[in-house]
Amino acid sequence: MMRIKKFTGPNIAKSLALAKQEMGEDALILSTMRRRKGAEVVVEIVAANNKALETARDLPGPPARNGGSGEEAPGSPATSPQGLDTGIVRELEQVESRLNAILAKLVPAPSDDRGRRLGELRVNLHNAGFDPGLVQRRFLKREPGPWSSFESYLEDLVADVPLEIPEERVSIFVGPSGSGKTTALLKIAAVLKKRGMQPRVVYFGEDANGEARALRSRCRKLGIRPKIISSAKKLLEEVERSPDSPVLIDTSGMASVGDERLDFLAGLTRRIDGAVIRLVIDSAMDPLNISMIASCVPGPARMSLVLTKLDEATRIGGAISAAMKENIPVAYLTGGRDIESGVFVPDRELLCDKILEGLAVGAGRGS
Numbered sequence: 001m002m003r004i005k006k007f008t009g010p011n012i013a014k015s016l017a018l019a020k021q022e023m024g025e026d027a028l029i030l031s032t033m034r035r036r037k038g039a040e041v042v043v044e045i046v047a048a049n050n051k052a053l054e055t056a057r058d059l060p061g062p063p064a065r066n067g068g069s070g071e072e073a074p075g076s077p078a079t080s081p082q083g084l085d086t087g088i089v090r091e092l093e094q095v096e097s098r099l100n101a102i103l104a105k106l107v108p109a110p111s112d113d114r115g116r117r118l119g120e121l122r123v124n125l126h127n128a129g130f131d132p133g134l135v136q137r138r139f140l141k142r143e144p145g146p147w148s149s150f151e152s153y154l155e156d157l158v159a160d161v162p163l164e165i166p167e168e169r170v171s172i173f174v175g176p177s178g179s180g181k182t183t184a185l186l187k188i189a190a191v192l193k194k195r196g197m198q199p200r201v202v203y204f205g206e207d208a209n210g211e212a213r214a215l216r217s218r219c220r221k222l223g224i225r226p227k228i229i230s231s232a233k234k235l236l237e238e239v240e241r242s243p244d245s246p247v248l249i250d251t252s253g254m255a256s257v258g259d260e261r262l263d264f265l266a267g268l269t270r271r272i273d274g275a276v277i278r279l280v281i282d283s284a285m286d287p288l289n290i291s292m293i294a295s296c297v298p299g300p301a302r303m304s305l306v307l308t309k310l311d312e313a314t315r316i317g318g319a320i321s322a323a324m325k326e327n328i329p330v331a332y333l334t335g336g337r338d339i340e341s342g343v344f345v346p347d348r349e350l351l352c353d354k355i356l357e358g359l360a361v362g363a364g365r366g367s
Helices: 012-023 050-058 086-104 113-127 132-141 150-158 181-194 211-222 232-241 259-271 287-294 317-326 348-364
Strands: 003-009 028-037 040-049 170-174 200-204 227-229 247-250 275-282 303-308 330-334
Touching (some): 003 012, 181 247, 181 303, 227 232, 232 259, 275 330, 287 317, 303 317, 330 348
Parallel strands (some): 170 247, 303 330
Antiparallel strands (some): 003 040
16 A cells, blocks of 8 residues: 655755655655645645555554655545545555556566567566556557567657657757756757857856856857846847847756746747757656656647767666657757767667667666
């Protein structure tokens, strides 16, 4: 049985940190939503964890509450599943049963050749980071046949990945801190320069952490002088000033951008022809976290994925799963810190190659 708990913070990063601090890295995020608390807008996460409840059962007395960092979700006491709403318990048991059924199918009967081949496919896809639910649905759609080597199945699976052929007009780079936004932006700026274009680089926000100064320093290598703009009105003026010149907009970490600015940036994709939010994601990130981050961008907004740190990742199937599940096209793949190399516009053959490379590297590391 799962323990369910609600965590509330000023932004998604703080709420997620509270959930993982109390319930561990294995916490299952059931839902996220923004709501108003007095004059403030907060982010509320509902998380669940099997292990948390099992541990609680072994304690001599009721566990202490978390000092105000989280509050119990209605109908979910900390020590006993009996207080949970019967419908929620039944639904969670069904989810747990389905997950166990999927895991059981990862190991086929040794005497069944078809089962063995199915098991090998599933294990390889799991090692590549693909979402088990997505894989299971695809297996149900198509029975394995002569095509069922891993490479052939992978090509069939990746055929459904949405892709974008990027045409830079106004690109707004958002994403978690450390995801590689600035490096990805500069790599793309370098490509545009090689094509004879003159991209404009803008940092939108307050330079509280010195990010704009770091951007300015790195732009010197490309012969670009970035502008630092904190006003939404001035950013709009800058974007509209020269419609033929590509504009690349850098931002601070997504958790500190703020809802008001995110609303404005999403609005630009509806107001300015060719404007798009480039959601910058570490290639190795879990698909559930990618979906959660994508849900923070107010809709409807034109959005695509930039998958970074490809040189470090061995499990990019998770990011590809999220692109398929959320129907967000992949626009770029990037790797390395050299701003004049390591950026690719993906096609499906390239995605397959990178997945296979990651598996080979992972196997070489003993993973």
